Amino acid sequence: MQFRRIDDLPPYVFAEVNELKSAARRAGDDIVDLGFGNPDIASPPAVVDKLIEAARQEKNHRYSASRGIPNLRKAMADRYQRRFGVTVDPETEVITTIGAKEGLAHLMWTLVEPGDVALVPEPSYPIHIYAPALAGAEVRRVHLTVDVDFFERLREEFARADPAPRVILTSFPHNPTTACVDIEFFEQLVDFARANDVFLVNDFAYADVYFDDYVPPSLLQVPGAKEVGVELYTLTKGHSMAGWRVGFVVGNSDAVSALAKLKSYLDYGTFQPIQIASIIALNEEDQYPGMVSKIYMRRRDVLVDGLNRAGWKMDKPAATMFVWTEIPGPYSEMGSLEFTKFLLRTAKVAVSPGIGFGPSGEGHVRFALVENEQRIAQAVKNIRRALDKL
Numbered sequence: 001m002q003f004r005r006i007d008d009l010p011p012y013v014f015a016e017v018n019e020l021k022s023a024a025r026r027a028g029d030d031i032v033d034l035g036f037g038n039p040d041i042a043s044p045p046a047v048v049d050k051l052i053e054a055a056r057q058e059k060n061h062r063y064s065a066s067r068g069i070p071n072l073r074k075a076m077a078d079r080y081q082r083r084f085g086v087t088v089d090p091e092t093e094v095i096t097t098i099g100a101k102e103g104l105a106h107l108m109w110t111l112v113e114p115g116d117v118a119l120v121p122e123p124s125y126p127i128h129i130y131a132p133a134l135a136g137a138e139v140r141r142v143h144l145t146v147d148v149d150f151f152e153r154l155r156e157e158f159a160r161a162d163p164a165p166r167v168i169l170t171s172f173p174h175n176p177t178t179a180c181v182d183i184e185f186f187e188q189l190v191d192f193a194r195a196n197d198v199f200l201v202n203d204f205a206y207a208d209v210y211f212d213d214y215v216p217p218s219l220l221q222v223p224g225a226k227e228v229g230v231e232l233y234t235l236t237k238g239h240s241m242a243g244w245r246v247g248f249v250v251g252n253s254d255a256v257s258a259l260a261k262l263k264s265y266l267d268y269g270t271f272q273p274i275q276i277a278s279i280i281a282l283n284e285e286d287q288y289p290g291m292v293s294k295i296y297m298r299r300r301d302v303l304v305d306g307l308n309r310a311g312w313k314m315d316k317p318a319a320t321m322f323v324w325t326e327i328p329g330p331y332s333e334m335g336s337l338e339f340t341k342f343l344l345r346t347a348k349v350a351v352s353p354g355i356g357f358g359p360s361g362e363g364h365v366r367f368a369l370v371e372n373e374q375r376i377a378q379a380v381k382n383i384r385r386a387l388d389k390l
Contacts, residue, residue, distance in 0.1 A: 068096020208238025
């Protein structure tokens with residue numbers, strides 16, 4: 001039997017690596033898993049306590065609201081005011097989603113259909129490509145590298161597309177490349193969107209995980225951005241609440257209203273005790289993302305400094321919980337998938353192959369900083385021994 005939509009999805013490259021990883025563990029190997037970006041840092045204790053308290057109340061066991069409960073949407077609006085100086089109306093410009101991936105996927109259902117075009121950076125977190133694709137749009141991929149003016153590449157690809165793209169999807173700080181932008185980039189993008197009648201969607205998943213002197217800007221800090229775009233915000237990374245599945249779409253009121261109408265047919269929202277506990281995260285845990293960022297920064301330094309000393313040269317990212325780097329020269333001809341398998345077999349370290357993020361990711365691998373410093377130091381030691389050609 002043929003199935004609709006999923007038959008067009010390519011084989012999941014990461015599945016092959018995951019199977020090899022599982023087989024190695026079944027054989028007794030100690031694998032340092034820096035592949036899947038699954039945060040290992042605990043969620044805020046006060047938030048966990050509130051979840052337990054709310055879950056004991058029977059009234060919270062019923063259906064909730066697909067838009068998110070009002071106090072949670074207000075807490076999100078207040079967070080944007082404190083963090084970015086951006087005023088949003090919690091009634092019309094904020095909607096709660098079941099994680100950012102669900103929010104993005106269903107948002108694309110309201111923005112594009114067959115015959116429409118979406119521009120998406122590549123290498124890409126897979127949902128950024130396949131959310132518009134599953135909604136029927138043609139996806140035009142724009143090669144993203146840290147050393148080239150990405151805005152110019154976007155403009156060039158927009159000019160080549162026929163019909164003109166309806167949506168431009170960005171995600172900065174970026175997964176997997178860790179590329180970052182300044183507010184001037186978003187100012188250019190907003191001006192471009194206004195002039196060309198194109199809608200902007202910025203996945204701001206790593207808004208709260210940043211290092212050194214860099215502070216990620218919000219798209220919505222640009223005057224007029226709410227007229228042409230929305231932003232996705234999540235508690236997954238900065239508040240380390242990955243399994244809770246709490247995200248938001250913030251910005252353009254028409255887009256928020258359209259998503260709310262669609263979601264009213266699809267779900268009744270996240271379990272209400274999770275929403276209640278998330279209010280505590282937003283209202284009372286502003287310091288938590290800073291603590292989480294310091295943990296990731298120390299892990300970043302152990303990994304990058306250690307591998308640089310070993311001869312595998314790479315730069316330190318300014319944000320995200322990842323390190324994206326080229327395969328070292330003597331091993332480059334292996335390709336990212338075979339090199340990933342090599343590291344797994346020889347160094348007992350799991351990473352993500354760049355090809356899994358699109359063809360332009362070939363030649364790279366991504367490290368996820370989801371093990372503690374001691375384990376990452378062990379990974380560096382194992383890799384140094386494995387890469388004898390360096």
